[in-house]
Structure formats: structure tokens, C-alpha cells
Amino acid sequence: MALSIDILAFEGCQVLDVTGPLQVFATANDLAALDGRPTPYRARVIAPAPMITTSSGLSISAAPLSAVDVPPDTLIVAGGQGTEAACRDAALIKEIRTRAAVVRRLASVCSGAFLLATAGLLDGRRAATHWQRGPEFSARFPQVRLDLEPIFIRDGAIWTSAGVTAGIDLCLALVEDDLGHATALAVARQLVVFLKRPGDQAQFSAPLERQSQSGPFAALHGWMAGNLHRPLTLEILAERAGMSTRSFSRHYRRITGQTPQAAIKAMRCDLARDLLDRRLSVSEVARRSGIGSPETLRRAFLNAYGQTPLAYQRQFASNRTG
Known part of the structure; x- marks a missing residue:
């Protein structure tokens, strides 16, 4: 049975925070089809509105935030310029908190960690976000053990990542967790990713x-x-x-x-x-x-x-x- 992946987008989010992870799972599906294997993922974008505009101006259609009758396996929360407004959206934060309680695995890309922290989901946990927003994050969420060195961090069932393309690295790690290293490496090669980086690789050189x-x-x-x-x-x-x-x-x-x-x-x-x-x-x-x-x-x-x-x-x- 295919694992369902929901990628939460919102107005002003970073387009690659959404499309990067989405493409990783789509490529895993493409490779499975070529090998005659069952489709491993059912990924979709969800958002508070049927159409959202990303910070780059590209609009993305999304499924609604309907009631969670059958919870997805994984929820991935995007980041981007619209994060601040999203953090002030009480209904959206409540939605994240509700969905986090029923999924097997929770993740954020870049400043999406601000949304998870606002929802109280990172308290006492080790987490990553974009290095540039580290001081702000630490000041706002002192109860979170922020680490700005790795490109992504796994703390139990919660995964957080650094900026933009690190979301691809994180999702390759999710694929590896689900389907094994060989499949994750095949996806990385198909995407022409230079190296499937481990999470503890530094954010910048x-x-x-x-x-x-x-x-x-x-x-x-x-x-x-x-x-x-x-x-x-x-x-x-x-x-x-x-x-x-x-x-x-x-x-x-x-x-x-x-x-x-x-x-x-x-x-x-x-x-x-x-x-x-x-x-x-x-x-x-x-x-x-x-x-x-x-x-x-x-x-x-x-x-x-x-x-x-x-x-x-x-x-x-x-x-x-x-």
C-alpha cells in the first residue's frame, strides 16, 4: 500500500520547499513503475486555499485542509517568506498540531521549523532551520535545541531541515528510511543530485x-x-x-x-x-x-x-x- 505524503503549503511559501520534496517522491514512483513495482508513494500538496502563490510568484493548486479521516503517513511543512504570517494564523497552527498528532512522521523544510515550533511540537527536541534565521529562532523558541550545523536532523519521528535544497536531502533520507539506500540513491541519481548528503553535513562551507x-x-x-x-x-x-x-x-x-x-x-x-x-x-x-x-x-x-x-x-x- 502506497504511503501518503501531505506537503503543507501556504501563501508566500518557498516554491522549492514544496516542489523539491514532491519531486523526490514522484521520482521514486517513476522508478518503481519502470521496474514493475507497486507505487510506493501518494504525495499531494495541501493548503488553506485551493490556490496559493509562492514567494517567487508561481501559483500552486492544492487540496483543501479537510478533516483528517484517514491520516497521511507523513506531513511535511514548507517554509519561506510567508512563514511569519502563517505563524500568526491560529487556525493553521491548530491544523498542524492536530495533524501532527495522527501522522507517523512529521517534517519541516527550512523556516517551516518556525511553524512546528509555534505549534509546540519541537519543545525539548533537537531541530534544524536555515542558518540565517538561527538567532531569531533561538530567541523565540529557547525551549528548542537548535543546531545550525547539519542540513537536516531527525529527532524521533520529527525531521527538520536547513534551507531550500536541504529539503531534497531530507526527503531522500525519508525514502531511504522507507525503501532502503539503493532506492534513495537511484532517486538521487535520477534527479542528478551531486551527492546524497547525510544529515550531519554542514550547511555551508x-x-x-x-x-x-x-x-x-x-x-x-x-x-x-x-x-x-x-x-x-x-x-x-x-x-x-x-x-x-x-x-x-x-x-x-x-x-x-x-x-x-x-x-x-x-x-x-x-x-x-x-x-x-x-x-x-x-x-x-x-x-x-x-x-x-x-x-x-x-x-x-x-x-x-x-x-x-x-x-x-x-x-x-x-x-x-x-
Whole structure:
């Protein structure tokens, strides 16, 4: 019997918070049909109105919030710009609370966690949401154990995820929970997802964080990220920044809170982690990341992540192949 999935949308929600999860389950159905297997899911969008407009302007038709005669297996709550108004909708919060009491599994995407928390469903639980809204969430819901590192978190029967595309990762994990790793991986491949990421993978990387920063070294960080395989001496960086080495070192540390050498090391470790995810050999990863030798990579990785490159790669291989 197909598992029923309800994806709760509302006015101003994020379109990918709805369509991303919906497509994961639709693809699982498509693959089952190709193999002659029964349809595993019956997914639909539900909303307070028959037609809602997402924050991107795209309208989505939805099934009504009718009485729950036969409760769905799973309820997934979207997030987005309309979350604040949705949190003030007492009827909608009551509806979420009522439905949560009868489903086997409850989930939220991105700021949809605000709706679950408003309904009191995350009290005392560990939860995730988009990193940018973390301070606001913690201030409003101190009784929730917010963790902004993972892309999704499972606490018992409640799953919460970080921003937007992390909802796809979460739903791939739901498919894996239901149908096994091989099926989840097949869905990920069909969707051309680069990697079926485990929940404890960080929401954003060190290079991305640095490149997103404004200030005098924003362009330099972007250049550094693309040239980590090359020697990046203090002299090269200072020349790139248009400063003397002494002035560059002083200003860089004052503005970023770390030395240029520490920044390069962190960026190279982050790149090495991405390369290990692609199943490259440790020697190749050490070369491409600019770290140098496998032994130097091993020491740097242990210091940065508390495990060796091989242990990390085995962990991700296990997540990929079961």
C-alpha cells in the first residue's frame, strides 16, 4: 500500500520547499513503475486555499485542509517568506498540531521549523532551520535545541531541515528510511543530485562563507578558492591585494580574525573534504587541494575534523552504498 505524503503549503511559501520534496517522491514512483513495482508513494500538496502563490510568484493548486479521516503517513511543512504570517494564523497552527498528532512522521523544510515550533511540537527536541534565521529562532523558541550545523536532523519521528535544497536531502533520507539506500540513491541519481548528503553535513562551507563576506578581501577570497592547488605564499596574496606583506598581514588579521595562512589551511581542508566525497584517492586529494603529501593531509584533516581522510571517505561511502 502506497504511503501518503501531505506537503503543507501556504501563501508566500518557498516554491522549492514544496516542489523539491514532491519531486523526490514522484521520482521514486517513476522508478518503481519502470521496474514493475507497486507505487510506493501518494504525495499531494495541501493548503488553506485551493490556490496559493509562492514567494517567487508561481501559483500552486492544492487540496483543501479537510478533516483528517484517514491520516497521511507523513506531513511535511514548507517554509519561506510567508512563514511569519502563517505563524500568526491560529487556525493553521491548530491544523498542524492536530495533524501532527495522527501522522507517523512529521517534517519541516527550512523556516517551516518556525511553524512546528509555534505549534509546540519541537519543545525539548533537537531541530534544524536555515542558518540565517538561527538567532531569531533561538530567541523565540529557547525551549528548542537548535543546531545550525547539519542540513537536516531527525529527532524521533520529527525531521527538520536547513534551507531550500536541504529539503531534497531530507526527503531522500525519508525514502531511504522507507525503501532502503539503493532506492534513495537511484532517486538521487535520477534527479542528478551531486551527492546524497547525510544529515550531519554542514550547511555551508568555509570557502562559501568567506566569498559571501563583503569587505576589502572578498575578491581575494574568491581568487584563493580557485587557486588552492597553487603555492599561495604571503607575498603572492599581498601582491594580489595590492599591499606590502606587512600591511596585508596586519589588515587581514584585523578584518578576518585569522592569519592568511590559517585561512588558506581551512579552505584547503574544505576543498579536500569535497574531493574525498567524489571518491578521489588520498594522494590525488592532497595534490589537488594544494595540501601536498598524504601525511600532511592526514594531519590537517585530523586537526580540522577529528578523523582521518580515509575514515571520512569510508563514512561517506557507507552512506552512499549502504
